[in-house]
Amino acid sequence: MKPARFVYHAPTTLDATLQLLAELNVDAKLLAGGQSLIPMLNMRLVRPGHLIDLQHVSELAGIHERDGGVAIGAMTRQRQVERSPLVAERIPLLAEAIRHVGHLPIRTRGTIGGSIAHADPAAELPGVLLALDGTVRLASARGERTVAARDFFVDILTTAAEPDELVREVWFPSLPPRSGSAWLEVARRHGDYALVGVGAVVTLADDGQAVAAARLCFISVAGRPVQATQAEAALRGAPVTPATWREAGALVREELDPPADLHASAHYRRHVAGVLAERVLELAARRAQEGAGR
Template sequence: MKPAAFDYHAPESLEEALALLNEYGYEAKLLAGGQSLIPTMNFRLARPAVLIDLNRIKELSYIEKNGSGLRLGAMTRQRALERSELVANHAPLLHETMPFIAHPQIRNRGTIGGNIAHADPASELPAVMWALDGYLKLQSAAGERRVAVQDFFVGMFTTDLEPEEMLTEIEIPAMFPRSGWAFREIARRHGDYALVGVAATVRLDEAGRCEDARLVFFSVGEGPVEAQLASDALIGELPGDALIETAAALAAEADIDPDGDIHASADYRRQLARVLARDTLRRAFERTK
């Protein structure tokens, strides 16, 4: 289990990295934390010809306030997010999620940008960013664009990124008043990829009716899966146990269409999805108070 050979570049600046990416395009793979890429290379399931190591680019690692929201450099380590007070205060859903991502040894290396750009359907952060209505900054030597997280994920391990483009920043908008959030996943063992997981955000209007709700699942499809019918059922209503049960059942039975694998059948995933949707919605509505 030794990786195949590759050409190695370790640019010190973003500009240099984008130039290399422009030069190598499809041939190159960006090395962020490497905690998903290197195991795949050790199994020789991935054999990139060129690796562009982003770990020396200091300018890509930051956690900054952006009004009442946050801007996160793509190379910010997951561990830094986990320990960040800014994140705890301004993106509590993200804060709550961090300990579920693998183990500290992995989070010490793994980065937020690497994780999102990898687009693993079983990964927590894409779903969480979706639920937070995050935006992604994609840069290339030619320029940059800003993409909503919801438009970024194209399929399993596939994103909207062009070969010469790099995810450089993640933007998390400010939380509205009367917002609530919750994250939960069920994994065979702590730190494993989840059998099913969900990130929930809700918002109440002044009358206490649900004004917005997002229920974003992972490990149930090709990428993050938003439960639209469940949201529709919630919006405009006064939250309560019966409503939550209805929404959870809609999410599990109608919104998602999970596959089975050796760890969980489709039916079992639906069952877990229903339980998780119910629990996270309950918790999220509690938190609006």
């Protein structure tokens, strides 16, 4: 199929882009890498009157160290992030998870901002952003604001961004000292969307024998990425032992209420989430003990 008729715009500055967005508002769609939007246009799931292509807005691309973390411009391609030595060193969870996003040609075109703004509940990058407690910087002709990941993702393909706002930048904080992170997922084939995916950050106490804090975030188990807060609370102060990871896995099975769909039953997703929780926590804690960060 072909898309419905639209007017194409290719601004070259952020200001011009924001002006266009302010004028056209809900009748416009932003085009980033096109890996999700183009199929949706072709299937006529969306029919915007105007398409604003972001690819010439150079202000929106780049990877920078900032405020104890890494800020990534919305139009930075996923492949650039995957190959960035700075991301590998400072945000190893992102470097690990991004390899699971589709296939190489998709990551070569797909952007960080596109994935975050699209807010697919099965997408890895929103899950990583929530696991790390990162933020999204939004810009509009009215000004800028920063939204925490926990408030940004609202539901399936729905975020806290207003129609005249674009994602300008995404900020991922670096891990605290004595921390390790890990990403695991189950998909039918490598590159498919995850049936269940999970990111963990484990911070150890000074003696390395207990968990000081843990974050555990799942994708593909709800309309948005979700944090397993009960399991996280139980992990605080718990000893670094297999029994601790097993108990966290059991809590995750109780806490999550995943949907059933064509790809997997709710029972299967809940079971897999528990198993992945155990494994990802063990791996993140081992990496923390080894000082490997990720």
